[in-house]
Amino acid sequence: MPVDFEMGPGAGSLRGELRRLVAEHVPADFLGAFTDDPADLEIAQRFCRVLAERDMLCLAWPEEFGGRGASVWEQTVVREEMWAHHEPRGAQYMGVNWVGPAIMKHGTPEQRSRHLPAIARGEVIWCQGFSEPDSGSDLASLRTAARRDGDGWSVTGQKIWTSYALMAQWCFLLARTSTGEKKQQGLTVFLVPMSAPGIEVRPIPAMLGPHHLNEVFFDGLRVTEADVLGEVDQGWALVQEVLAFERVGIARYARCERLLLAAPKVLGGQWEALPEExxxxxxxxxxxxxRARMLAYRVIALQDAGAVTPGDAAAYRIAVTRLDQESAEVLMDIRGLATLSGADGDWFRAEVEDHWRYSQASTIASGSIEMQRILLARSLLRAS
Incomplete structure (x- = not known):
C-alpha cells in the first residue's frame, strides 16, 4: 500500500511555482549562499525578495505580519523545495522558521512591529547565540551572564559555532540572568542588534566555507527590558519550543532524495554497471x-495542534541527520565509481561533494545526536 503524502489541493501548483522561480532566479550551479564568492549571498538575498514580493517567504504567517495565512503544510512545501534546491533563502530560513514565530508568540507589540515585517520582506539576517565552549550539547549549563545594571543588564561571555554571525544584523541571545535550584532556571532570551557596542565576532575556518561558524564575544554589552523576549528568567521553556521548530524546519531529507533520484539519470548507462550492493x-x-519525511510530518502536525514534545522533534532529528551522513556516503561511492562528464556530470559531482562536506557536521549541529537520543529516551520513559 503506497504512503499518501498529499498536502492539500494547492500543494502541487505551489510546488510547481516554486520550482519555476528557482529555475528562473537561481543559477543551476548554485551551492548555497555561504561560499567564497560573495555573489552567492546576493543571489540568496535577491531570491528572498522575489519570494517576499509574492508573500511566499513567510507563507503561513498571518497576513498582518507579512504572510499569506496559508496552512503549515503549504509552508512545508516551501521548506522542502528550498532545501531540495540548496536553500536559496540563505540564512533567512532561521527568521522564517523559528525567530519570527517566537517573536509572534512571545514578543511585545513593539517587538512584533519592529522585527516581523523586516523578516517577512527578507531584509534581515538573524544568528543564534546559544552554544558555548563548555555548553554545547548541555545548553542549560551556559555561563554567558547578564547582570543587572541600573534599568538594564550588562552581558559578558562567549558563544561559539554561531552560524552567520559575520553577516547577521540581529542575534537571538540566551544568557543567564539568575541562578536557581536547576540549571534550566534563570535563563533569559534577548533580541540584540549585532552592531551594538560590546560585541566582537571572530570567524572559525572550516571546510563548510566562510560565514558558517564563528565565535562571538560579549564584553559589557548593554541590554534593556525592551530587548527581553518573553519573561525574565523563563527563557528555557521558550528555547525548547524554538529548538523544536528549528530542528524540523531543516528539511534535509528533500535534498537527499533529490540527489539520490538524480544519480541514475546522470549516470545513464553506467548505472546498471554499478555493484548490486x-x-x-x-x-x-x-x-x-x-521515513524522515513522515517523522517530519508527524512533528508538524503536532506543532500545529500545540502538542509537540522535545522527544517528537528528537526522533525526527535523529532520523534526518543519520540520513544525511549515510546518503552522503552512498552518493560519494556512486560518484567515485562513475565517469562523470558534461554539464550534468559536473553538477552532480559538485552537489555530492558539497552534500558530503555539510553532512559531516549534521549530527552535531542544532543539538548533537547523542542529546537527541537522550531526549527521545526520556520521552519514551515518561510515556511508559
Missing part, C-alpha cells in the same frame, strides 16, 4: 528519506 544501499537511502 551499491544499488541496495541506494534503495535503502530512499526508504530512509520517506
Amino acid at each position: 551499491l544499488h541496495v544501499r541506494w534503495a535503502r537511502m530512499l526508504v530512509h528519506c520517506r
Whole structure:
C-alpha cells in the first residue's frame, strides 16, 4: 500500500511555482549562499525578495505580519523545495522558521512591529547565540551572564559555532540572568542588534566555507527590558519550543532524495554497471528519506495542534541527520565509481561533494545526536 503524502489541493501548483522561480532566479550551479564568492549571498538575498514580493517567504504567517495565512503544510512545501534546491533563502530560513514565530508568540507589540515585517520582506539576517565552549550539547549549563545594571543588564561571555554571525544584523541571545535550584532556571532570551557596542565576532575556518561558524564575544554589552523576549528568567521553556521548530524546519531529507533520484539519470548507462550492493544501499537511502519525511510530518502536525514534545522533534532529528551522513556516503561511492562528464556530470559531482562536506557536521549541529537520543529516551520513559 503506497504512503499518501498529499498536502492539500494547492500543494502541487505551489510546488510547481516554486520550482519555476528557482529555475528562473537561481543559477543551476548554485551551492548555497555561504561560499567564497560573495555573489552567492546576493543571489540568496535577491531570491528572498522575489519570494517576499509574492508573500511566499513567510507563507503561513498571518497576513498582518507579512504572510499569506496559508496552512503549515503549504509552508512545508516551501521548506522542502528550498532545501531540495540548496536553500536559496540563505540564512533567512532561521527568521522564517523559528525567530519570527517566537517573536509572534512571545514578543511585545513593539517587538512584533519592529522585527516581523523586516523578516517577512527578507531584509534581515538573524544568528543564534546559544552554544558555548563548555555548553554545547548541555545548553542549560551556559555561563554567558547578564547582570543587572541600573534599568538594564550588562552581558559578558562567549558563544561559539554561531552560524552567520559575520553577516547577521540581529542575534537571538540566551544568557543567564539568575541562578536557581536547576540549571534550566534563570535563563533569559534577548533580541540584540549585532552592531551594538560590546560585541566582537571572530570567524572559525572550516571546510563548510566562510560565514558558517564563528565565535562571538560579549564584553559589557548593554541590554534593556525592551530587548527581553518573553519573561525574565523563563527563557528555557521558550528555547525548547524554538529548538523544536528549528530542528524540523531543516528539511534535509528533500535534498537527499533529490540527489539520490538524480544519480541514475546522470549516470545513464553506467548505472546498471554499478555493484548490486551499491544499488541496495541506494534503495535503502530512499526508504530512509520517506521515513524522515513522515517523522517530519508527524512533528508538524503536532506543532500545529500545540502538542509537540522535545522527544517528537528528537526522533525526527535523529532520523534526518543519520540520513544525511549515510546518503552522503552512498552518493560519494556512486560518484567515485562513475565517469562523470558534461554539464550534468559536473553538477552532480559538485552537489555530492558539497552534500558530503555539510553532512559531516549534521549530527552535531542544532543539538548533537547523542542529546537527541537522550531526549527521545526520556520521552519514551515518561510515556511508559
